[in-house]
Amino acid sequence: MGTQDGPTNGGNKPTLSTLEEELDLFCAGRSANGPYWRHVLEYWAESKRRPHKVLFLRYEEMPRETTSNVRKLAEFMGCPFSGEEEADGVPDAIVGLCSFDHLRSLEVNRNGANAFNIKNDSFYRKGVAGDWANYLSPEMAAQLDLVIDDELRSSGFSFATGGR
Numbered sequence: 001m002g003t004q005d006g007p008t009n010g011g012n013k014p015t016l017s018t019l020e021e022e023l024d025l026f027c028a029g030r031s032a033n034g035p036y037w038r039h040v041l042e043y044w045a046e047s048k049r050r051p052h053k054v055l056f057l058r059y060e061e062m063p064r065e066t067t068s069n070v071r072k073l074a075e076f077m078g079c080p081f082s083g084e085e086e087a088d089g090v091p092d093a094i095v096g097l098c099s100f101d102h103l104r105s106l107e108v109n110r111n112g113a114n115a116f117n118i119k120n121d122s123f124y125r126k127g128v129a130g131d132w133a134n135y136l137s138p139e140m141a142a143q144l145d146l147v148i149d150d151e152l153r154s155s156g157f158s159f160a161t162g163g164r
Contacts, residue, residue: 019135019136019140020140023136023140023143023144026144027143027144027147035151037148037151037152038151040157041151041152041155041157043056044056044155044157045155045157052076055072055073055076057069057072057073058159059129060129063128063129066095067091067092067095070091070094070095070098071091074091100124100127101127103124104121104124104127108120109121109123109124
């Protein structure tokens with residue numbers, strides 16, 4: 001028997017679903033926190049209305065301009081790097097500490113698990129934009145593109161950054 005949020009194993013914890021089942025729920029706007037695109041659009045619109053209060057970054061942009069985005073984040077938080085910090089390479093050091101490879105190598109991320117007993121290392125695949133193509137079939141990608149494009153059509157927002 002399942003719930004509106006997905007199948008269960010008779011207990012309180014949902015059972016693992018297939019990627020196809022999860023995609024269907026996602027496309028129907030029935031993901032854990034509601035329709036994903038609604039959250040994206042709300043934050044994007046608010047970042048346009050109040051850029052001093054909401055910083056909006058796309059994941060695909062982060063690897064291309066990592067250090068400049070760290071600087072942008074520091075400025076947004078009211079803590080821009082000083083000339084001395086820049087000269088000492090602090091922004092690049094932060095990029096190194098926050099890098100995918102460094103985070104993946106941490107003991108907690110190699111061997112820990114969350115409250116649902118899902119291993120932390122399952123959240124680390126390749127750490128590159130576009131890796132979705134290794135998991136979604138062309139049909140699944142087309143289904144997702146159709147739903148997202150339909151939901152975003154009149155907003156002026158696009159996920160497209162030249163990589164898809």
